[in-house]
Amino acid sequence: MTTLNDVAKLAGVSTMTVSRVINGSGYTSPAAQARVNQAIAELGYMPNVLARQLRSSRTKTLGLVLTDIANPFFTTIARGVEDAARAQGYAVMFCNTDESVDLELEYVRVLIQRRVDGVLLVPAADSSTSLDLLRTHKLPVVVLDRRLRFGEADQVRADSEGGAYDAVRHLIDLGHREIAILVGPESVSTSADRVAGYRRAMIEAGLDPASQQIRFGKYTEASGHEMTCHLLAAPTRPTAIFAGNNFIAFGAMQALRESGLEIPDDMSIVVFDDLPQGWIIPFLTVIAQPAYQIGKKAAELMLERLASDEPIEPRTFVLRSSLIVRRSSAPPRSTSKQPAPARARSMENPA
Amino acid sequence: MTTLNDVAKLAGVSTMTVSRVINGSGYTSPAAQARVNQAIAELGYMPNVLARQLRSSRTKTLGLVLTDIANPFFTTIARGVEDAARAQGYAVMFCNTDESVDLELEYVRVLIQRRVDGVLLVPAADSSTSLDLLRTHKLPVVVLDRRLRFGEADQVRADSEGGAYDAVRHLIDLGHREIAILVGPESVSTSADRVAGYRRAMIEAGLDPASQQIRFGKYTEASGHEMTCHLLAAPTRPTAIFAGNNFIAFGAMQALRESGLEIPDDMSIVVFDDLPQGWIIPFLTVIAQPAYQIGKKAAELMLERLASDEPIEPRTFVLRSSLIVRRSSAPPRSTSKQPAPARARSMENPA
């Protein structure tokens, strides 16, 4: 590996002059600059960022800890983070926790040891240990997608409560009265918030949430499948399902297929989470979250904090999510009493 | 930040003893170990990996440069890489080139400057500059998904030629005679190989590839849409489309919908690339690539090379891809002359 020293020797100057030329800091004579630049080109020299980082104790690297990068929602968030980070010369390290607190903690340790400048975190169920550790080491944190019960940190997420309200309201407007909701772990805020929005819509419509099927599981296809099977085995079958995320919806659809039930004829389905345009025959009625914006905004908050000299008060951004009506939701077959038209709040393909 | 020195002072030993305890290298007395460990716990000390890296000039970090992490094929590869890397204490830095040679080069520069130990690369169209740069800096490279025309490096990819042959053979067996193929850039090996497999199957069946529609574009939805529109506007319309990847297929399906054409009644479609189980109503007949295995194998080759003292000859692994017959392919409507049954080579849901 060629070093600053090699360049300095070849150019016949000191290492400091080379350093100054590279970083454009301080004063250097045009003559020196030319010689240095030529030496750099000749040697194919590339600065050792490691040494620079050790010296400055800033790595220009962010850690992004999320539950599953295979989920397009998080993939899109990741792109938002990366684009915003790269724009300011930051790199990103990705970590998949698979919703495991232990893995999360392990990754947080790795990120601390690698001295990232900040961590963007989608906290698993109970991430207090990770967050404590990060606070101890004075690393700034931005919490993504989920609400934080305790502690202070910047937070960016979509409006789960409002989105769920819109989704359920849509189903009620279509005439549904028996509406099941399938969400992830009760301890994850998105689950709780989506159930809260569900409850609000039901109560507002004079329906009793207590008589409905509200199920907590995991945000996975397998869990969605299992919960739906239980749902269908129960004595009173709902006419509509509100799935807490896209994976749960996939599992639910699989279970419905196995039972020979058609969507939306036998069962309407509305999903929290959209898929990228074109990934599926436009079919699912969804609550679309601004995933890219969530990632971008989170990275920007972090970078702003890192760039600021004065401490910044923790900020929380709740981005709007929007109902997109497609073909998976329709009035219930038997009881088409109130054929109130669905009120789409967004275009099919927003620009 | 607490340092080795702080720990050493608190434990009343030298920094070297602390270092030895932490790394389990050399001899240390149990008494010293105990005192050091207690001091570490007391201070919440975490080693500064940066300094360690600077000293040892090994970062235990791999760079993964791919074209688009939004593509589930690459997402799955990324998981394979990450899992294999983490198993040996390596971290991974992800970079999205969006198929741009310039971005690729920029990222490769970043990775070199950050002194990653090796680079896993899905080369964009003509990546010789990036590869040259990597070779100059003596960084080991594993090339993923695509074939390398020149230069030597480890390579891991799926069998594009054989997979394409199987796909087209399947369509021919169904009775199709007019089969279009839509692929990515001609300069990308997967495009060329898939066309080669296509040609072999056609010729073997006594059909003339030259009379068929063979189109090169990009591996994107927009390109798939555009190519399909051209396809449909041509005087002779094929009865089947072989789409070079999933995004091209999405664009094609969109174009078919716009033209009011039904799949598979009016047009059969077979796709190179599967989606993760459950992401779509099981519908598309596909050539499934072992994406996770590709990523895992590539990372393992790299780690093996990094761990080895002696130089290792470049190795190439071509993994089998497999036909999964679903509902998007059927005999052509008009000319159901040879209703030869499709020979599925894989179960619908392989375990």
Add this chain to the structure above:
DNA sequence: CTGTTAGCGCGTTCAG
């Protein structure tokens, strides 16, 4: 078994 010395490659500080 333990400590001392030296230096990884760079940038800050302060003299020239």
Add this chain to the structure above:
DNA sequence: CTGAACGCGCTAACAG
């Protein structure tokens, strides 16, 4: 405008 000295935090190579 330029250079010399020093240290970021850690570990390899020697002593002891």
